[in-house]
Amino acid sequence: MDKLDVKINAKSAYSYPIFIGENLINNVYKLISDNTKAKRYLIVTNETIYPLLGKKLASNNSEFIILPDGEIYKNMETLIQITDKALEMKLERNDAIIALGGGVIGDMAGFAASIYRRGIDFIQIPTTLLAQVDSSVGGKVAVNHTSGKNMLGAFYQPQAVISDTSVLKTLDERQYKTGLGEVLKYAFIEHTCSAGKDFNFLEFLENNQNNILKREDKTLCELIKICCTLKSAVVNADEKEKGLRAILNLGHTYAHAIENLTNYKKYTHGEAVSIGIKMVFDLALKLNTVTKNYYDRAVNLLKSYGLLIKTDEVFDKEMFYHVMQGDKKVTEGKLKIVLPNGEKSVEITDNIDKKIILSGI
């Protein structure tokens, strides 16, 4: 088992561990009780995950809330169901909420933990690849609102994250690929993350493709460790997304518009992200911020993992731009784009001409 210590905000003493390994779930309460003083737990999960993993977490000190499965349930109504269950259990300030699930469950359970009695302990047990490499780390918790995704939320860090690669075996291929969309993103931003160490993640992904696609545990542990190290370096430098943290959104400004204009039904988030990453690479090539050689390497990597790189939708360009602007990452009306500007590095820019931004749509 690997243990990473994530330090949030260099000025504060707060840090939490991320445990990464195979079959950690079989002895999960040891890891949990080492990291919280909680006596009782509310485990938030959904109807898909509960039959697969529920038994492993059943204990005399815990109760489950089993939510319906799907992004459409990531809303205030479901959040209130979680807090109602915590109230019914009479959870106290020093008890804890455990998220057992993917990013949807993690975001909702974390938000519930942040508001229940002004904040109780929160443990993440991410069960999708996307959640293990991305959403469980960094403390962003939220629910959606009719006006947009993740509109209501908070920054709330967990006490611990427990990432078990063995639980990823039951993920369907589409969901696994969705996680890979976020994984590949780290290869293209590695240098800008300034993690203080070179992981050569692009080469790692190029060289370990078979093992990664086969979900081989050792390789996955290494992969998750690198992604979490890169993400936590960025979060540590900029917890509240005042600057650097936006680099984690490589491809996302396009992706959010694609998801929105297809009503969140046609593509998973990760699918939209891989299409969005290809779009920003097209943009970078046009603007001469990357070489043709590096561009080809990036596109080949996306293709070699079987990720989507284009959409068959025909979007209205004005509408697309309007939706991109509606993205909450827009500051003072300027559209921020995370632009590849060299090997493994990106910059955040808000002065690209609208015509060029839309030329690849």
Ligand SMILES: NC(=O)c1ccc[n+]([C@@H]2O[C@H](COP(=O)([O-])OP(=O)(O)OC[C@H]3O[C@@H](n4cnc5c(N)ncnc54)[C@H](O)[C@@H]3O)[C@@H](O)[C@H]2O)c1
């Ligand atoms: N907080 C953050 O920083 C952050 C970052 C990225 C994404 N997100 C959020 O994450 C969410 C997407 O997360 P996701 O991709 O994990 O989707 P998800 O949580 O909807 O899970 C995808 C599907 O996989 C199923 N599933 C989960 N674990 C499984 C397992 N072990 N075996 C079989 N099936 C399993 C789920 O029930 C669901 O049907 C979005 O709401 C997005 O906004 C948050």
